[in-house]
Amino acid sequence: MRAEILIQLGQAKLLNPLYLKPDAPTHYHIEVPDDALLDARDYLEEQPRPADVATVPPARPGSLQERLNQLLGPLARIRPSASIGDDYQTVQDAMEERYCGR
Amino acid sequence: MDVNTHKQTDIQLVFDTNVLVDALTARGQYFACAVDLLEMVRNGKVEGWYAHHTLTSVYYLLERAFAAETQNRKTATDLAQTLLRELLQFLRPLPQVGDELRRIHSMPGDDLEDLLIVHLASSYLPNPLVVTRDKWFLQHSSLAAAHPKEIIERGLTAWQSRGQPIPFADLTTQQHCIRPQLERNMHRVLHHGQYIMGPEVAELEGKLAAYTGAKHCITVASGTEALLIALMALGIKPGEEVITTPFTFVATAEVIVLLGAVPVFVDIEPDTCNIDASKIEAAITSKTRAIIPVSLYGQPADMDEINAIAARHGLTVIEDAAQSFGAEYKGRKSCNLSTIACTSFFPSKPLGCYGDGGAIFSSDENLAKAMREIRVHGQEKRYVHTRIGVGGRMDTLQCAVVLAKLERFDWEVEQRLKIGARYNALFAGKVQTVTQRPDRTSVFAQYTAFIENREQVQERLKAAGVPTAVHYPVPLHLQPAYRGGCQVHGGVKTAERMAQRVMSFPMSADLSVEDQERVVAAALEVVRN
Numbered sequence: 001m002r003a004e005i006l007i008q009l010g011q012a013k014l015l016n017p018l019y020l021k022p023d024a025p026t027h028y029h030i031e032v033p034d035d036a037l038l039d040a041r042d043y044l045e046e047q048p049r050p051a052d053v054a055t056v057p058p059a060r061p062g063s064l065q066e067r068l069n070q071l072l073g074p075l076a077r078i079r080p081s082a083s084i085g086d087d088y089q090t091v092q093d094a095m096e097e098r099y100c101g102r
Numbered sequence: 103m104d105v106n107t108h109k110q111t112d113i114q115l116v117f118d119t120n121v122l123v124d125a126l127t128a129r130g131q132y133f134a135c136a137v138d139l140l141e142m143v144r145n146g147k148v149e150g151w152y153a154h155h156t157l158t159s160v161y162y163l164l165e166r167a168f169a170a171e172t173q174n175r176k177t178a179t180d181l182a183q184t185l186l187r188e189l190l191q192f193l194r195p196l197p198q199v200g201d202e203l204r205r206i207h208s209m210p211g212d213d214l215e216d217l218l219i220v221h222l223a224s225s226y227l228p229n230p231l232v233v234t235r236d237k238w239f240l241q242h243s244s245l246a247a248a249h250p251k252e253i254i255e256r257g258l259t260a261w262q263s264r265g266q267p268i269p270f271a272d273l274t275t276q277q278h279c280i281r282p283q284l285e286r287n288m289h290r291v292l293h294h295g296q297y298i299m300g301p302e303v304a305e306l307e308g309k310l311a312a313y314t315g316a317k318h319c320i321t322v323a324s325g326t327e328a329l330l331i332a333l334m335a336l337g338i339k340p341g342e343e344v345i346t347t348p349f350t351f352v353a354t355a356e357v358i359v360l361l362g363a364v365p366v367f368v369d370i371e372p373d374t375c376n377i378d379a380s381k382i383e384a385a386i387t388s389k390t391r392a393i394i395p396v397s398l399y400g401q402p403a404d405m406d407e408i409n410a411i412a413a414r415h416g417l418t419v420i421e422d423a424a425q426s427f428g429a430e431y432k433g434r435k436s437c438n439l440s441t442i443a444c445t446s447f448f449p450s451k452p453l454g455c456y457g458d459g460g461a462i463f464s465s466d467e468n469l470a471k472a473m474r475e476i477r478v479h480g481q482e483k484r485y486v487h488t489r490i491g492v493g494g495r496m497d498t499l500q501c502a503v504v505l506a507k508l509e510r511f512d513w514e515v516e517q518r519l520k521i522g523a524r525y526n527a528l529f530a531g532k533v534q535t536v537t538q539r540p541d542r543t544s545v546f547a548q549y550t551a552f553i554e555n556r557e558q559v560q561e562r563l564k565a566a567g568v569p570t571a572v573h574y575p576v577p578l579h580l581q582p583a584y585r586g587g588c589q590v591h592g593g594v595k596t597a598e599r600m601a602q603r604v605m606s607f608p609m610s611a612d613l614s615v616e617d618q619e620r621v622v623a624a625a626l627e628v629v630r631n
Binding site for chain 2: 067081
């Protein structure tokens, strides 16, 4: 069957719920015309995961980075990049969780 | 928050959400560039600002990132808050007054968070640069914006403003440097509502007295009011004489005449333009009651000599320190060099408010009591008027403004001294300027030179974008209102000659080296030709 979806704020949502059989696949592909897509909002394209992820950020003595590493403790590590869209989605999710009681 | 550091550039960095999160979580390829920029802010090399409404997003992004890694919401929340607190140690909030959403409805774009950043930064900062990874700022906003990597690679000076008009006294830069303190102080007054004689009045008086070393400080409605109240406290009567300089702002003589007394003008020194102490004693008569030396252009007169003359003849000395708050004379602060001193907080003064204001200083208990009472209609206690007084109080709001400016004042004085010394060096041997005596400092309320063909020079400098001013073009004994009401002792030819030659150049604590060099280059070009 064909399902109708609405793409809003970067997310696809079914207009009517579909209830699948337990053994049915859960991933489906949709095709969106390329000219309907906005360009990425990020200034510079970043590699999906920098090679040195999970290492502690290098810091000079007395530097701000040293202070941040100290505050972060075991969580002081280089992390993969996130796009503007990723951030937007994360904040949306946080808001939804907070205000919709999800 | 350090407001006292000299910035290397006149731009103000405004940090977007994504860059702050990159820096705080070491995220992506360019996080180190973001951290480096924040480091520059922390070290006072450039101003760093944030829009308050972005902090919620920063917080959630931090909290989510740490929660995913630790599986512990409490740890994630605490860490996010700790990092934000660290950031707010050195970043300043863009002020919001509450009507911004109404104002941005006509701006192009649909992202309220970004539109608000544009609106706030362009409303409050003279030369903002948004630090962001978001292309929207580059392509759609009216603000300058750049990726942290680009700023680090090109250097901050690539965004420096160029060719802007040079203000004669730069109050704009000063204001945005202390904007958070100003708003905090002014909001405090709005909340407690004690607009007259509120707690800020006593707080300011205490701080100013401590700064100068005088026992008492009495804030008043203006520098003129300060002089008037001082003379009233001395009981100056009609027909009595007060010795002063003719080369000053009219208020110095105006208050004498207002009380029916007679200003007796004594000539000035040709190199400092201050009253010539060696000529005062000859002007003293049986009617003389006081001497008012003016610390012109921010430099005290020869106060030891003047105080000694006054002591010999039983006179009172009132330092007219309207231009010299912050200056020193033999290691003592201006406003604590004589029995009474009066200063002004006119906005362009070295320490100014946002309207009229002034202060009187004295270590004499009786005079201080009298001046406090005269300030409030001669009132000893509520509705008991034991003297004739005036309505001369300084508004609480203006005191709140000066309190905010005081937080930066030491740095500003230091800057004024440096800028004055740099002018001296650049003009040395080419343009004659007002001399600073080695036993005192000037806070350079004006930086003044002696210029022939002054009007022509001013016109040509104006065309070159360099504003100038004349303090003062006509000595007071030649002013129409004073020709008949004053005395001139022994001729005041130096004052008359200097009035035709003095010309002041742009001067303020925030005058950049680049602008100062522009001023001097233009001046030397004009004077040479």
